[in-house]
Amino acid sequence: MTKTIDLQVNARNIKDFKKGYPLILKDAIINSGVLATEAEGTIVRLVDKDRRFVAKGYYGLQNKGLGWVLTRKEEEVIDFDFFESRIAAAFARREALFADAYTTAFRVFNGEGDGIGGLTIDYFDGYFMVSWYSEGIYSLKHHVYSVFDKIIDYKGIYEKKRFDTKGGYIEQDDFVKGEQGDFPIIVKENGMNFAVNLNDGAMTGIFLDQRDMRKAVRDKYSEGRNVLNTFSYTGAFSVAALLGGAVKTTNVDLAKRSNAKTIEQFSVNAIDYEQQDIKVMDVFDYFRYAKRNDLKFDLIILDPPSFARTKKYTFSTAQDYPALLMDAIAITEKNGIIVASTNNASFGMKKFKTFIEQAFEEAGSRYKILEESTLPKDFRTNRDYPEFNYLKVVIVQKTK
Template sequence: MVDVILKKGKEKAVLQRHPWVFSGAIERVKGKPANGDVVRLVSAQGTFMAYGFYNDKSRVALRLLEWNEEVPVDEAWFRAKVADAVNARRHVLADGENNTCRLIFSEADYLPGLIVDKYADHLAVQVLTSGIENNMPVIIDELQKLLHPKSIFDKSDASSRQHEGLVTENKLLWGSQPPELVEVKENGITYGINIAEGQKSGFYCDQRDNRCILASYAKGKKVLDCFSYTGGFTLNSLKSEAASVTSVDSSALAVETLNENIRLNNFDAAKHQAIKADVNSQLRRFKDDGEKFDVIVLDPPKYAPSRSALDRASRAYKDLNRIAMLLLNDGGLLATFSCSGAMDMETFKQVLAWAALDAGKQVQFIHQFCQPEDHPVRSSFPEGEYLKGLLCRVF
């Protein structure tokens, strides 16, 4: 096995079991590993430190896997890690209210670059590193043995694959082609999931708990769900007997699927309006028209893909939340989210304070939202904590 030698003074993060080693921390490589190979990381003094995936095309040149030299990273190792992750989630699916969740969450489950989501009898995978790509035959075989799915579909269309020298993929890996809409249950609500054409892996199960929490405030309220996608917050609000729900999304496919989800659940379509529009533009139209709401949900896409984008993203978050605050009735509730890992909670609170100041409003933070247990955060990898949100009362 090839040895990668760490620069002197760069040992701290590795000893703390952070899974990333950047290219600038590497002194030299003894040999010529192929991208995606498992290599040995050793200190400047030659002491073993960890095994990891190597890739010379990525800023993260090593993604560490195993810190015990006596435990080989072989086929049995990958099978065990897949099984551990799947078995840790089985209780999430045991109550009959949910048949969808995240089964494998990349670094959090010691499989950097692998995402696996379960949608009823179908699995959607995203492969983001060359090391995982090299080991997919074993991973697919283990998933088949553990779960007996009808299909395993590759949704590896993220642009981040380019940083690993990989092309994007959108194809069936195993089994039969999934139907255009796979019906899943979350919180007892039925959703149609378009695995092949939907965003990310097809659905955002990271908001499962937060949808329930917000729905508890929706009864009898006029709700606005922005960046609604296929209707997670919309459907939970209707189930909780909201007076009305307006959903806004720029994707025609998302709006079409949302309307189909209303029908699937036999909710009162007269209480719902779906608008295909850019959210920021639509919020300004609502303001010009004098519209007001009791509850507003803002669940935008990732505005800050990296720390270098944080200042620009903060301005975008501030403007979005400012205009939403202006659309709330006095004492109304704003549920606002960021899925940007670079945006920490304290910065997010500061952005909302600025938004409130510009809007001439007062804000109380009454609840903090986070990602659910099937999206765990490793203590040695805080970067895995990406989803954050605040429920705000606005005066």
């Protein structure tokens, strides 16, 4: 039986936990020191100063948290039945996606949004990728994989471990069970084809959380436009743009493998990659190059990593997004469109919009917001806690 220990909650935090706040923050626990001798995965009872039950969860170090709340029912046991109930409910919520022949890649379990923080499960046309974000949740993996064997029809299962250990940060992927995939496999997203690889490092080839925005780019913003896709990764946004009628795309990413990966994504959509520009270079260097050569674009995709470090600079969206956006504004045609996006969870949509306002003001330009978006529905979050809905996308049109 999994060991259980009591953690005393600060009085000021009890109400939050009872309302449904899922993350066990260190500052919320008075006696967090008792965890020093406990193994991650230990079940914890959150109690008040009179030892009355507040909630129950598990100990697992992740970001600012000591673990995650799993239930507010004192009698509920964290066992196979618990995991089965949560996973089955999550899959049921995605029935419409499973039935959609035009989309065969999406998220089927989104951590705390589906009731188990630190665990995500993505679906890729019969294959599943399970991601573990702490040793604590990973120690409970036998329950999750037993649920797969009981109620889920799968071709194969892969996993990614994304957590700190004494030896440093781990991000690795492994084949777990079923049949191994012959990668890349081709999945569909709103009718577009994407090549994915589930055993090739940290990335699969596509960021599933941008599905809605790729559809918007294809259906509403691309026809007849000259497109610049910065931090382009495998060129997924460019695929969407070209299938939406874009005249040409320029794809810029510093990672050397982005060239081959982008060619691959173009090819599986019958797009002639030789007619597109694919540049392996620093995005900021490209902005300077474009300004020197008076290059302008009708549509710019701006979706940088939250944090990046190169030999030349350190970039953080929390500090540097306005400057990045100013670079984009300078090479955007009048009435051109910028898809401004960030996955930085440290600030919200309101703050992100101030970055946009600041950038246009300092650039001496004007804009109007065409639409804004956050995570798609399969990336389920609790609407009462918007900080867990990390994705922010604002599509703006440069009017002056």
